[in-house]
Amino acid sequence: MYKVMIIDDEKSLRDLLKITIDWKRFGLECCGEASSGIEAINVIDDLKPDIVFVDIKMPFMDGIEFSQIAIKQYPHIKIIILTAMNEFEYARKCVGIGVREYLTKPMVREDVNNTLERIIQELDERQPEPESESDIIDRLSASSSSMNKICEYIRKNYNNSELNLTYAAHKFNFNTSYLSRRFKEDTGMSFIDYLTKCRMERALELAAKQVQMYLTAKEVGIPDPNYFSKCFKKYTGKSYTEVIKELHG
Structure with a gap:
């Protein structure tokens, strides 16, 4: 079972995403959420998410800055950027730093599920790395x-x-x-x-x-x-x- 973390400074949007995701269908669990990139960085070591949804615009540490730090620490983490339509071109640049996907707001259930299907397939195909004795x-x-x-x-x-x-x-x-x-x-x-x-x-x-x-x-x-x-x-x-x-x- 893969773990999902949701990062957005608006609780209503975090709650909406939790309702939108078909957790049972994909065998996912929500391991935690955060209202800012700073908060997320402080708890990510304990939560160890496989997939992260993160809003591109947040105070103090935006989604791009968070993604850069998270990907450096956890190269195999799958990050999905959430962005408004007028931020779309900005969001596309995130792919260059290792962000895997991006979704535009308002989110559509079908788009969310299709994105998760692709991400889960990548995670399933990933070869586990043996721990160095x-x-x-x-x-x-x-x-x-x-x-x-x-x-x-x-x-x-x-x-x-x-x-x-x-x-x-x-x-x-x-x-x-x-x-x-x-x-x-x-x-x-x-x-x-x-x-x-x-x-x-x-x-x-x-x-x-x-x-x-x-x-x-x-x-x-x-x-x-x-x-x-x-x-x-x-x-x-x-x-x-x-x-x-x-x-x-």
């Missing part, structure tokens, strides 16, 4: 000091909006799956939870100084204020405004 053996000898270095790197670079599990794996020459498992074993936290912790601790410091939320979001590496707000409330249990009020009466 020598890489796994090499990584098994890595000491906890390696994880300490990665933690230190996160603490110093949490404000990099592109920082995620895959980015760190490439930086430190680790297999992504191995790093994910080893990081949690050594720290007791997942990579994304540790990164979020570093970002939110800094966000609390800035809230104490009454820094505006959009500035804090950018400062901690989450330039999308909506996604920052979700992360902050999940971490603290309160909104950014509520925390400022509590700290300053």
Whole structure:
């Protein structure tokens, strides 16, 4: 079963696409959704989608920028760009960066299903790549000091909006799956939870100084204020405004 992720800053369009796709017919599952490219990049390592629908026009990180980063990290991912008619020529340029398909809005069920048929056929024909045993053996000898270095790197670079599990794996020459498992074993936290912790601790410091939320979001590496707000409330249990009020009466 292939996993599908939907990225669009309008919830109504995300919901419409979920209704439009014939999930049962194709044996697909919706593994998650995001309201911005920034949010998607932060969760894609955990979701591991095979197919991604992404809107071409979004704030902070548009569909093209997201696609460039995602394809670099996951060369076999299949990306379908969603675009309005007046953006059609712009969308065609996406094919040059590795985007597989594009669909125009308003979406037509038949077009969506025909596109998915082509994508699924490509995925079915793809030959699985054997995992390199020598890489796994090499990584098994890595000491906890390696994880300490990665933690230190996160603490110093949490404000990099592109920082995620895959980015760190490439930086430190680790297999992504191995790093994910080893990081949690050594720290007791997942990579994304540790990164979020570093970002939110800094966000609390800035809230104490009454820094505006959009500035804090950018400062901690989450330039999308909506996604920052979700992360902050999940971490603290309160909104950014509520925390400022509590700290300053």
